[in-house]
Amino acid sequence: MSIKVYLVDDHRLFLSGVKAELAEEFRIVGSAYDVDTAIEEIRGYRPDVVLIDVHMPDGGGIAVVEGVAETNPDVKFLALSVSDQAEDVIAMIRAGARGYVTKTIEPEDLSDAIRRIHAGDAVFSPRLAGFVLDAFAGAIPTDDDPELDQLTSREKDVLRLIARGFAYKQVARKLNISIKTVETHVSSALRKLQLSNRHELARWASKRRIV
Amino acid sequence: MRFAAVGGIIPIVKPASEARFLQPHRRMTNRVIAGVAGGIADTLGVRDGYVRAAFVTLMTIWGIGGVIYLLFWIATFDRVEDRAMDPVESSRAAGLGLAFIGLLSLLGAVGLWPNGVLVLTAGALSFGTAAVTDPSSPGPLAALINPGVKRVSKIRLALGGVLLVAGIVMFSTAIGQIFEFAMVFLAVFLTGLGIFIAFGPWVRRLITDLSAERGERIRQEERAEVAAHLHDSVLQTLALIQRTDDPQRMAILARHQESELRDWLYGTAPLDGADLVSTALRQAAARVEEDFQIPVDVVTVGDYPVEDRTRALVGAASEAMVNAAKHSGVDRMSLFLEVEDDSLDVIVTDQGTGFEPDAVPADRKGISESIRSRVERVGGTVEIESELGEGTEVILRLGL
Numbered sequence: 001m002s003i004k005v006y007l008v009d010d011h012r013l014f015l016s017g018v019k020a021e022l023a024e025e026f027r028i029v030g031s032a033y034d035v036d037t038a039i040e041e042i043r044g045y046r047p048d049v050v051l052i053d054v055h056m057p058d059g060g061g062i063a064v065v066e067g068v069a070e071t072n073p074d075v076k077f078l079a080l081s082v083s084d085q086a087e088d089v090i091a092m093i094r095a096g097a098r099g100y101v102t103k104t105i106e107p108e109d110l111s112d113a114i115r116r117i118h119a120g121d122a123v124f125s126p127r128l129a130g131f132v133l134d135a136f137a138g139a140i141p142t143d144d145d146p147e148l149d150q151l152t153s154r155e156k157d158v159l160r161l162i163a164r165g166f167a168y169k170q171v172a173r174k175l176n177i178s179i180k181t182v183e184t185h186v187s188s189a190l191r192k193l194q195l196s197n198r199h200e201l202a203r204w205a206s207k208r209r210i211v
Numbered sequence: 212m213r214f215a216a217v218g219g220i221i222p223i224v225k226p227a228s229e230a231r232f233l234q235p236h237r238r239m240t241n242r243v244i245a246g247v248a249g250g251i252a253d254t255l256g257v258r259d260g261y262v263r264a265a266f267v268t269l270m271t272i273w274g275i276g277g278v279i280y281l282l283f284w285i286a287t288f289d290r291v292e293d294r295a296m297d298p299v300e301s302s303r304a305a306g307l308g309l310a311f312i313g314l315l316s317l318l319g320a321v322g323l324w325p326n327g328v329l330v331l332t333a334g335a336l337s338f339g340t341a342a343v344t345d346p347s348s349p350g351p352l353a354a355l356i357n358p359g360v361k362r363v364s365k366i367r368l369a370l371g372g373v374l375l376v377a378g379i380v381m382f383s384t385a386i387g388q389i390f391e392f393a394m395v396f397l398a399v400f401l402t403g404l405g406i407f408i409a410f411g412p413w414v415r416r417l418i419t420d421l422s423a424e425r426g427e428r429i430r431q432e433e434r435a436e437v438a439a440h441l442h443d444s445v446l447q448t449l450a451l452i453q454r455t456d457d458p459q460r461m462a463i464l465a466r467h468q469e470s471e472l473r474d475w476l477y478g479t480a481p482l483d484g485a486d487l488v489s490t491a492l493r494q495a496a497a498r499v500e501e502d503f504q505i506p507v508d509v510v511t512v513g514d515y516p517v518e519d520r521t522r523a524l525v526g527a528a529s530e531a532m533v534n535a536a537k538h539s540g541v542d543r544m545s546l547f548l549e550v551e552d553d554s555l556d557v558i559v560t561d562q563g564t565g566f567e568p569d570a571v572p573a574d575r576k577g578i579s580e581s582i583r584s585r586v587e588r589v590g591g592t593v594e595i596e597s598e599l600g601e602g603t604e605v606i607l608r609l610g611l
Contacts, residue, residue, distance in 0.1 A: 104462075126545060130510035133549070137513055163510040164560045164604075165545035 006047035099123025503536035513550030539563025
């Protein structure tokens with residue numbers, strides 16, 4: 001049974017383009033170009049994966065992710081955006097998105113990302129990997145959970161290779177580990193980002209206003 | 212309002228109506244000694260040069276100018292904020308003026324009237340200099356010719372002129388006489404009153420008009436700059452995109468324009484004047500994209516200022532990108548910068564044909580040597596990893 005995908009983007013032309021590209025492989029259950037419709041329909045249709053734009057009127061992608069998470073925590077989100085502003089991207093991930101890719105992504109890579117998200121993995125674009133490394137670079141361990149805020153050196157190695165444009169398979173080969181292990185490292189980096197100290201991240205984001 | 216349309220993007224200049232008389236103060240900027248003269252000039256709304264000239268002139272009268280300067284210095288405060296002058300303060304200023312006149316008459320009464328020729332000469336010279344050299348605004352004559360400046364009422368101008376002439380005549384007759392101070396006092400008083408009535412409001416209006424004009428000019432210049440930039444960049448790129456059929460080329464034009472527009476909007480350094488390594492690398496990547504039509508994915512972690520050593524690394528990275536664009540046969544490459552506490556890494560990665568490092572053709576060896584020597588000269592290291600069919604990595608590292 002094919003994966004049920006829902007699309008949210010306020011740019012209608014882009015929306016129809018993505019729909020056409022994904023229609024062969026996935027079951028597109030619906031699409032919306034505003035926040036309220038998106039929340040309502042996602043609750044109703046219960047898709048497996050939602051492709052969501054970051055910048056939209058009325059709260060943007062974050063509002064949708066947060067709105068759906070209350071009622072349907074099992075719906076997975078993949079952020080798809082032209083934005084490369086660190087705050088936007090990190091905010092989406094912190095709201096609960098499982099990955100972030102830019103709109104310049106090749107169609108087959110996008111399909112791959114959707115499958116990966118559906119399988120429970122995280123999807124990092126090179127840029128997101130860079131943001132995450134940057135976010136943790138200056139992080140000072142906090143008192144409540146010092147371990148949680150740090151990336152292990154292996155996780156950093158993995159993120160660096162992703163930031164340099166290597167696919168998971170190539171990362172695995174370069175580090176002599178299995179693809180599954182690469183996925184584990186990426187997921188755990190994502191989890192650390194989602195759970196890390198809000199204050200540190202806010203400071204980091206404001207420091208890097210210009211990306 | 213004419214420029215309301217651009218008010219949203221361009222900072223609003225202080226409206227002219229807010230310019231007003233200020234409480235006496237010492238000016239903190241644009242001052243010669245302690246800012247006393249500047250403060251008085253601000254308070255009265257006259258040009259600095261005239262107040263300074265008055266002090267110079269008064270200095271020739273037994274140094275009264277210096278005494279007054281010191282008194283003002285003691286009595287006033289450094290300017291903290293703009294505040295409108297309230298009636299109490301105006302009457303205080305009037306009292307101060309009367310006290311000064313009283314002092315003069317007292318000196319006259321005891322027979323200490325100074326050398327009139329010296330005073331006149333000093334006054335004429337210093338005021339003349341001030342009128343000619345003040346660069347901040349055109350002289351009264353220029354303003355009179357300029358039709359944009361509002362006319363002073365003729366009655367007021369005539370009254371002030373008559374008083375002025377009378378004062379000067381009376382003052383002249385008083386010169387050479389050591390007594391008759393009442394006459395001199397009256398002359399001085401009438402002269403001052405005349406000048407104030409005739410020119411005070413006019414000078415003030417002239418100044419406020421000038422600041423309004425300056426504000427509008429700034430807005431127009433900013434708008435012109437925005438228009439010029441959009442024309443040179445965005446519109447040109449859109450025109451190019453309309454003419455091209457090649458999607459790859461289209462994408463590169465769009466990418467290039469996007470990054471340039473972002474730089475411009477978010478105020479990063481202008482092209483070629485980068486002060487951060489990340490910006491310099493982005494610019495180098497943009498040039499490669501443009502020259503070779505191959506997208507470069509730039510990811511940066513941390514940042515560092517551009518100085519001699521890092522500039523060498525940026526140059527070497529640029530060489531490496533050109534190298535990859537020419538020889539690897541890829542349709543995209545990536546550039547990665549990571550700055551840590553003690554090291555700065557720049558890595559150029561392509562996933563193209565690669566090469567056998569041992570069997571490098573002479574021309575490629577030359578290029579990689581130029582990368583190597585450049586970086587090693589500033590104390591960095593270069594690692595080039597390549598395998599046939601597996602792409603190439605150029606790793607530039609600098610200890611910090």
